[in-house]
Amino acid sequence: MIKFxxxxxxxxxxxxxxxxxxxxLVAMSILYxxxxxxxxxxxxxxxxxxxxxxxxxxxxxxxxxxxxxxAGGENNAFTTSDITNYYITLxxxxxxxxxxxxxDRMNGIDFSRKNLEIQKNVVIEEFKQRYLNQPYGDAMLxxxxxxxxxxxxxxxxxxxxxxxIKNAGLKNIKDFFFSHYAPNNAILSLTGNxxxxxxxxxxxxxxxxxxxxxxxPRQLPAEPEQTKERIRTVKRDVPADALYKAWHIGPxxxxxxxxxxxxxxxLAGGESGRLETKLMREKKIFSEIDxxxxxxxxxxxxxxxxxxxxxxxxxxxxxxxxxxxxELMEKYPSPYEMEKVKNKYESAHVIRNSDILYKAMNLSYYxxxxxxxxxxTEVERYLKTDKVMVLETVRRxxxxxxxxxxxxxxxxxxx
Amino acid sequence: MTRKLLLKPTVSPVDPGKIPExxxxxxxxxxxxxxIEAGLEDLSRIEFTFGAGNAYEYLPLLASTTNFMLTEGxxxxxxxxxxxxLDFYGTLSHQYAENDRAGIVICVLNKHLxxxxxxxxxxxxxxxxxxxxxxxxxxxxxxxxxxxxxKVHNLALxxxxxxxxxxxxxxxxQTLPDDFGKMIPLLLKDFHSGHYTPQNMAIIVSGKIxxxxxxxxxxxxxxxxxxxxxxxESCNVLESQKTKKVHIEKPGALQTAIRIxxxxxDKRHPDYPGLKVLNVLLGGYFGSRLMxxxxxxxxxxYGIHSTVFSFNLSGYKVISTEVSKKSTQLAIDEIYKEIRLxxxxxxxxxxxxxVRNYMLGDMVRMFDGPFALAESFRLAWEFGLDNSYYYRLxxxxxSIKADEIIALxxxxxxxxxxxxxxxx
Numbered sequence: 001m002i003k004f005x006x007x008x009x010x011x012x013x014x015x016x017x018x019x020x021x022x023x024x025l026v027a028m029s030i031l032y033x034x035x036x037x038x039x040x041x042x043x044x045x046x047x048x049x050x051x052x053x054x055x056x057x058x059x060x061x062x063x064x065x066x067x068x069x070x071a072g073g074e075n076n077a078f079t080t081s082d083i084t085n086y087y088i089t090l091x092x093x094x095x096x097x098x099x100x101x102x103x104d105r106m107n108g109i110d111f112s113r114k115n116l117e118i119q120k121n122v123v124i125e126e127f128k129q130r131y132l133n134q135p136y137g138d139a140m141l142x143x144x145x146x147x148x149x150x151x152x153x154x155x156x157x158x159x160x161x162x163x164x165i166k167n168a169g170l171k172n173i174k175d176f177f178f179s180h181y182a183p184n185n186a187i188l189s190l191t192g193n194x195x196x197x198x199x200x201x202x203x204x205x206x207x208x209x210x211x212x213x214x215x216x217p218r219q220l221p222a223e224p225e226q227t228k229e230r231i232r233t234v235k236r237d238v239p240a241d242a243l244y245k246a247w248h249i250g251p252x253x254x255x256x257x258x259x260x261x262x263x264x265x266x267l268a269g270g271e272s273g274r275l276e277t278k279l280m281r282e283k284k285i286f287s288e289i290d291x292x293x294x295x296x297x298x299x300x301x302x303x304x305x306x307x308x309x310x311x312x313x314x315x316x317x318x319x320x321x322x323x324x325x326x327e328l329m330e331k332y333p334s335p336y337e338m339e340k341v342k343n344k345y346e347s348a349h350v351i352r353n354s355d356i357l358y359k360a361m362n363l364s365y366y367x368x369x370x371x372x373x374x375x376x377t378e379v380e381r382y383l384k385t386d387k388v389m390v391l392e393t394v395r396r397x398x399x400x401x402x403x404x405x406x407x408x409x410x411x412x413x414x415x
Numbered sequence: 416m417t418r419k420l421l422l423k424p425t426v427s428p429v430d431p432g433k434i435p436e437x438x439x440x441x442x443x444x445x446x447x448x449x450x451i452e453a454g455l456e457d458l459s460r461i462e463f464t465f466g467a468g469n470a471y472e473y474l475p476l477l478a479s480t481t482n483f484m485l486t487e488g489x490x491x492x493x494x495x496x497x498x499x500x501l502d503f504y505g506t507l508s509h510q511y512a513e514n515d516r517a518g519i520v521i522c523v524l525n526k527h528l529x530x531x532x533x534x535x536x537x538x539x540x541x542x543x544x545x546x547x548x549x550x551x552x553x554x555x556x557x558x559x560x561x562x563x564x565x566k567v568h569n570l571a572l573x574x575x576x577x578x579x580x581x582x583x584x585x586x587x588x589q590t591l592p593d594d595f596g597k598m599i600p601l602l603l604k605d606f607h608s609g610h611y612t613p614q615n616m617a618i619i620v621s622g623k624i625x626x627x628x629x630x631x632x633x634x635x636x637x638x639x640x641x642x643x644x645x646x647x648e649s650c651n652v653l654e655s656q657k658t659k660k661v662h663i664e665k666p667g668a669l670q671t672a673i674r675i676x677x678x679x680x681d682k683r684h685p686d687y688p689g690l691k692v693l694n695v696l697l698g699g700y701f702g703s704r705l706m707x708x709x710x711x712x713x714x715x716x717y718g719i720h721s722t723v724f725s726f727n728l729s730g731y732k733v734i735s736t737e738v739s740k741k742s743t744q745l746a747i748d749e750i751y752k753e754i755r756l757x758x759x760x761x762x763x764x765x766x767x768x769x770v771r772n773y774m775l776g777d778m779v780r781m782f783d784g785p786f787a788l789a790e791s792f793r794l795a796w797e798f799g800l801d802n803s804y805y806y807r808l809x810x811x812x813x814s815i816k817a818d819e820i821i822a823l824x825x826x827x828x829x830x831x832x833x834x835x836x837x838x839x
Contacts, residue, residue, distance in 0.1 A: 072429030072776025096424035121714025133669040135565040239561040271498035287558030347505030
């Protein structure tokens, strides 16, 4: 049981604190309720580019990292479709340095052209390193637009086009900051060797005098129900064919979400998942295969992807995956299998929560979802899932008309 | 921005303080068990580690294939039973074959300890290496290997190891597609019986140590009798190659991977802690010279890092980055420029202070919680070192002087000694 306290300042900043005196460290997570879903279709990748700019200094503190390192800290950040999350760990004696730095850059950053140009280059190299210069690196750039026609999950966090990054101007950046970075759009969590009282005192001292900003309510177009199977085939210079399949699933707060997460584990959890056992070990169709849900707040995707063994036809592989899903529609999973995937959630929950940083990020995230108690209770939603829910959820979502398939073919003729 | 000005918080000196000691006990047959009590949760991280890494193999892939096959069938259990059981009891497990050591790490809730230890005994001491599972594994690995050959960073790194350690020693030898077909059950059985033995084994447990743990360990592992197996020294020659500059052409690549470095002293050497500090200054943290120059000032790369690492028979250092093809020479020139600066211009006090505090803070993180503690313990223990190594490192971080940095940079970063490998 993870005990925590929750506070809210007058300017709308929410604070969650979990005290754990077994560690000499304090972890601080600050989540901004902004992600790539908040971008304009013509200017994607901005939320992530902005994450980089947040490390470029402020008028008062030109070098963010230097001061954190002087205090013995470590930090980083990540951007998803839904959120931008900055995080720090510091020895407990020096945690106030974290408050000083984070409140300073929430107040305002240095909007210099030079900083923008350099970070644009860094992000362009990141785009190349992770997406364009990797075999299969562009698969998500292809699969997302196939699955989403209207909703901004259409593009990945890095952006849909490298030119959008190149074209980002100083004005877009300023507007982005003042419409998303604000105390009333942020959640601060502290975990580790700090008392709730001390955390609240420091939060007030450093954040209280940042004024509320006007945040426009989010109005995203809902993705219309998919009614027809979508297929795209591409050829790339890669050593093996690969297959990507995506189905729309329920939103983050629905029962269907948890059931679908559990289904992804039935399919590909650990070494004993069904895809692994049947299509890798028994039939030797794939050299790698995985199934996972995208865990987004608006309705996300269940994705199955695999790389094919030499000499296996993509259509055969696709049929075998469909057959395996059909089995889940016709037959309940065994009690042993259900218990296995549930046990896995239970222990993963305990193991992950032995890390203070993980706990801090989770508290912020569950607060964003509207209920920080989920850090303790969410595991129950998995445990209450039964075989009937599994069958019904598979039948409802994992149907062909709701599926997008990407055939990623090797252009080499080695087969 | 009408915010009232607040004074910058004062910063206290950072210190890893007292590092928790591992308690060593021995099982009935003398297998050492290291116990590290840590954490609040009722779980254990158990590592079984053997001197069975790549250094002991006479064919590429032998050590790693033997290790990965441990969970693919034993005298009493099929592969599917083993993998189902590991998943059923909610374990997070990880098999590894590094250059020197190989083993398995299992994280498990304490309520399932007895079941998992029994299974671990089967996996570690009674695997049968079934031919059909081996064939599947090898086909899978070959496929992954072929994909990995498409990535410029792998091409550059493998060539780098080959250059600094030579093509005859497992540290440097490259794996070729043909090597996969040579793995047969008999070879694996032989490698297993020679290296996965009680006298070649240690157990490291961290987490909430339960009372029954030792009894369970003794039941499972304490009665396995040490046999008179050989424990051969490797006959392979470790020798750097003559050519220091190699380029691997990869048509169509958008970026070039760069690896610059050479063999160096290992963790047991008295200069090693100082070299660690020098490395952090150069490229070991976000504010390093290389990151500042090549990423933050020039925007040439997403990341550039410098590492100093130890294997049992040799240490090495390497600077790694990926840059646009057209910026390759500029990046290389700037790397050498930064090294020369460290060899000639004293580091300013302020920068030294940042590095000292960053590294001391990092040491606090190295000993926080059962997972970090166990990893840090092994990284000293396998070199015959203990916490006194970490205390020496902390002392050096606190006390190192600017002229010592210059001397270390001149001794250990002689530019003529460095290998320069590029792929792209």
